[in-house]
Amino acid sequence: MRPENYSPVQHPPSHEYELYFGPNHPGIEGNYAIRVRLNGDVIQEAIADGGYLHRGFEKLMEQRLWIQNIALVPRICVPDPVPMEEAYARAVEALGGLEVPERAQWIRVMMLEISRICSHLFTFGGNAATIGLYTNMFWGISMRDLFLDLFEEITGARIYHMYITPGGVRRDLPEGVLDRLEATLDEMERRTPEFEDLFFDNAVVIKRARGTGVISLRDALAWGVTGPNLRGSGLPSDVRRDDPYLVYPDLEFDIPTEVEGDALARMRVRKAEVVQSIRILRQVIERLRGIEGPIRCPLPNPLAWNIPAGEAYTRVESSKGEVGFFAVSDGGPKPYRVHVRGPSQMHAVQVLERVLKGGRLEDVAQIMFSLDACPPEVDR
Amino acid sequence: MDVTPKYKGSFVKPLKALSHLFREPVTLPMVPRPASDNYRGFHVNDWELCVGCGTCRQICDNAAIRMIHIPGLPDDPAAGLKPRRPAIDYGRCCWCALCVDICPTGSLALSREYVHVSPDMNTYFILPDEKGIHGLNFPKGWAKTDDADLLDLARQPMPQRDPDSRGDNFDEIVHGYDDQAAILEASRCIQCGMCHEACPANMHAPEYIRAIWEGDKERAVREIYRTNPFPEVCGRVCTHRCETACSIGKRGAPIAIRWLKRHAMAALDDERVRTIALEGKVEDRTGKSVAVIGSGPAGLTAAFDLAKLGHAVTVFEAKPEPGGMMRYGIPEYRLPYDRLDADIAVIRAAGVDIRCDSPVGPDLPMDKLRDDFDAVMLATGLGAGRSTRVPGTDHPDVKSAVALLDAITRGESIDVPGRAVVIGGGNVAFDIARSLARLQRKTSGRVDMTLVALEERDHMLADEEEVVEAREEGVVVLNGRGPRQVVLAGPSDKTLGGLETVRCLSIFDEEGRFHPKYDDGDVMLHEADMVIEAIGQASDTGYLGEDLTEALEWARGRIEVGADGATSVSGLWAAGDMVEGPDVIHAVAAGHRVAESIHRFLGGGTTTLEAAE
C-alpha cells in the first residue's frame, strides 16, 4: 500500500539527469568535481567545479619574504612539485639578477626530470585504475617510491622538497647518490617491458582508450592545450626545447609525439617521455660527476633582501605542460604579485568540459586522468 | 608493440603480472624505516649553543616558532645570551628548515625522527632540546652546512692606512665605509637585538643599522641620538660591547656596528646632525640650574640631556679644552679632535655652557657651586697615573702614560726618548707606545719601543687590533713579563739605564686577587732612555675639600653612588670613570641616568627625553 502523501518522481521528458562527479571520488585526480548532465550514459554537458583545494597561495606569497615562498611553491602541484620550485626560483633570479652556478643548474635539471618520471608513474597508475586495472597502479606507485627515496636522500623530504632556491639549490648532493640514481634508472628500464605488457599492450586498455577523449591538433592549439596532451595531438612543442632554461640546450633528447590525440596517445607520449627523461638523467649523471663548484650563488641576508622593481614571466615544462610564473616586484622584501599559470588550469576546466561533451559516463575518470589534470594547480 | 590504429592489443601479455606472486614484496612491514641522512624530521636544538636570539622565529613563514622564556638559563646581555629557547608548533610547521639554515649559532637542526601520533593536541607543541621530541636521541638530519648558510659571516673590510703611511703621523688610521660597503655590512644584520641589550647605553643599534641598510641616514642619526650624544666618538673608539654580543659573531665576524654608526654620522653634515640631535628639545625653561664638574662623556651627556629638558647647565672644565679623556687620553690617530669638537658643538648648541680653564678649587670652591646651583654633578674622571712602585720609579725619566698623553695633546714639546719601555698591557699602554713610536719615527726615523705586559698574548687587556697595529708600527710587545726595577745607566751615572723585568708565572692567586708570581731566574734588561708606566689611573678628588670628602661614602677609593648616580649627599651626583672605571659608553649611560635623576630631583617628574619623543 502506498502512503497517502506519496507522489511519483517526475522525470523530465528528455530523460536527462545531472550527476555530481566528485569531489572525493576515486576516479577524480585530487579533490575536484565535475557536474555532468547525462542522457542515458552520454554526456550532454560537463561543468568543472574546482575550489576544494584553494589555499590562496598567490595571496600568501605577497605576504612572505622572497625566500619564504620556496616553502609554498612546491605545494601548488602535489604530484609534480619541482617545476613550481624551478619557475619561482627563476622568476626571482630574473628579477634579482642572480646567476645560478653550473653545478646547481645540472642538479636542478636532475630534480626536474626525476619529478617528471615520478609524476608520469603516478599518472600511469591512476589512468589504469580508472579503467579497472589496479595492478598497474600498485606498480606505478611502488616504482615511484624508489625515486622518492632519492628525493628524500637529496632534499630531506619525499614530496615537498623545497629544495630549489633562488640562486641555486639548498644542499649539495649526498655522497654516492648519483650511483644510486643510476641503479634506480636501471631498475626502471628493467621494469619498463612489464609496464608495456600490462598496460600499453593490453587489449582492454586499447579497447577503452583508443578513440576516447580525442582532441584534434586544431582544437588543442585553440584551447591552450600544452605539454604531453598537445604532443599527443601531434605538435612537437616543449618549453625545454622552444624556450630553453638551465642547461637543457646542452642535452640530447627527443620530443615524442603521437597523432591520434586520444587518451591512449597521451599515455603513449608520457611513456616515451619517461624514456627521454632517463636518457637526460644519464647525461646529467655523467656531467655532474665532472662538475665541481658552488651549489648556490651568494644570497643577501634573507631578512634584508629587497629585489629591484620589475616583472618577469618564467616558463617551465612540467610533466603536465606549461608552467608559467609571473612575478612582480615593487622593490621590496616581498613579492608584489605572483601569478601562477598551471597547465591544468586549461586541461581541467575548459578543455575537460569540451572533451567530455558527447563522451560517456564511464570515460569521465579516464579522460580526466589522460589529461593528467592536477586540481591543486587549478585552485592554487 | 604495433602503433597502427588497427592493433587490438593482447589478452595474454598482461597475465605476466602473475609472475609477481613469486617476488619479494616492495612494501615494508609496519615499523618506521630509518630516514635519510638529510631528513627533515622533528627539530632538535642544542641548548648549550642556542643563545635565544629568536632569528628562527623571524624567518618562520608559518609563525610556527614561539620563544619561551625559561628562568634559570644563562641570562647575560653582555655575552649575547637570552634565557629563552624556541618552541615549535607542529600544527603550523611545514618543515622547510629555513630556521635551520638561518640559525646564527647552528644550534637548531632537524632530526631523522618523523613519527608522532597522539590524540592530545598539546603534544604537538614542543620545546626541542638535543634529544628530540620524544627524548630518543635520533641522529641529526637536515643541519647547517657551510655552502648553504643563509647568513653572511664575513665582515666588509674596513679601508685604512697601511703601516708605512701612518707610522710617523697622527692622521686617522681608519677611513670609514663608503655607502656600498655600509649597506652590505648593514644587510648582514638579523635584527635580533642582542646588541641593544648589551650596550651600556642601550643604543638602538638594530634600528639604525636597518635605517642605514635602507639608505635613510637621517633616520639612522635620529636613532643614534636617542641614546648617545657622542656618536662621532663612539663611532671610532667605543669598546663595542654590542659587537661582543652580536649573534652573527657566534660563528662569524659580528656586524661592524661601531663603523656603521661612524658611517651614518659621516653621511650628514654637522648642521643637519645638529638639527636632528636637538629635536624634542623643551623650549620652556625650568628656571633650575645644574653645575657639572668635568667635561668628559659622563658630564656632557648629563649636561646635554638636562639642557634639552629646559634646565640651565654650566660645565666646569679644568683643562683648556672640553672632552676629558676623549681629548687628552685618546690619541688623534684614533679620534681626530675635530670629530670630538663636532659632538661637543651639538651639546653646546643645546644650550650647555662649557667653561674651560675653570678648575674647581681655591678660586672656585665646591661650596660656592653647591650654593649657586640647584644640583651639582661630579664627573672628573681618572686623571692621575698610577705607579708600579718598583724600585727606581722615582727617577725623573720614569713617566706616567696619562701625563705624557696629556702633554702630547696640548702640543707641548717632549724630549722624545731614543729608546723607551712601556709597562702595561691595556689600551692606554698601547696609546702611549704608539704615540711615542710616531714621535720617534718623526724625529729620528727609527722606532725603538718596547711594551711589557704581565698578561700572555691570548689574554691581553688591550683590543686585538691595538696589539696587531702596534706591532705593524714597530712596537715590540713582550708578554708575560713584570717589572722588577728601574736601573741606572751605570754605578756613577744618574741617567736612566733601563728596566729589568722578570717572567710572570701567574697573575692572580687562588682567590682571584691580583698577586703576580714571578720566576726570579728569568730576568731581562730592556735598555731605555725613558720608562713609561701605564698600569691604570686614579682619580684626583682633592678639589672636594675635607668636609665634603668626609660627608661622602667611599668604597675602595671611589665615591659610592646609587643606581641613579646620586651620592649620599643631597643635591650631589657622581658618574663616569671616577665611579665605574674607564669606558666612554659606560660614562654616557651613567650620564643619562644622572640626568634623569637630577631632572626628577628638580621637580621634572618622570618625563624623560625618550618619553617626550
Add this chain to the structure above:
Amino acid sequence: MTQPKNLPSSLDIILHEIPGVRMTPKEGRRIRVDSSPDSLPALLELLKGRMGFMHLSAISCVDWPETDEFELIYHVWSYEQKSLVSAHVSISRDPGRFVSVYDIHTPAGFYERDIHEMFGVVFVGSPNLRKFILTSWDGPPPMLKSFDTLGYVNETYGWVDYQPDWLRDVEGKGGGIES
C-alpha cells in the same frame, strides 16, 4: 617610433599598424609591449593572425591602488617565432571593466573568470564569469591589495591554546611564551 634593437623584424608591423604601442625587448625571448586598452584586442589579433602568437599562455592581473589601476598582462607565445610577448594594459580600477578577448583566444575564458573572481574585474563578452573557486565566498575579491588576509584570519579563526606539561612547568617557574 624607432625599432629597438634585437627585436624580431617581423614585429615591425605592430609598430606600424597600432598607434601608441611601445616595445621593449627583454632577456630570453621575451618582449614587453605596452599598449593602450583600446588597442589591445587589435594587437592580440594582429599578433595571432600575422605572427603566429596563437598560444595565450596566461592573463595576469596586478592591483595598483596607488594609481587606482588594474594592470592586465596578456602573455602570448608564438610556436613559430619561439618568443613570448607580454602585452601590458592599465585600466581604471573603478569600475574595473574591460573587454573580453575570448573571441581571439579561447583560454581567455578561464583567465578572465579567474581574474573576475579574484580581483572583481568584469570582462564584457566573456562567456562565463560565474564563481569557480570561491563558490561560498561573499566577501570582497580577495586578491585586492585592500583585502587583509591576516586580519581576516585573525578575526575569523583563533590560535590554538596549547597547554603542554613542559609549558606549565616553565610557567610555574615564572617563564612562559614571549609575546
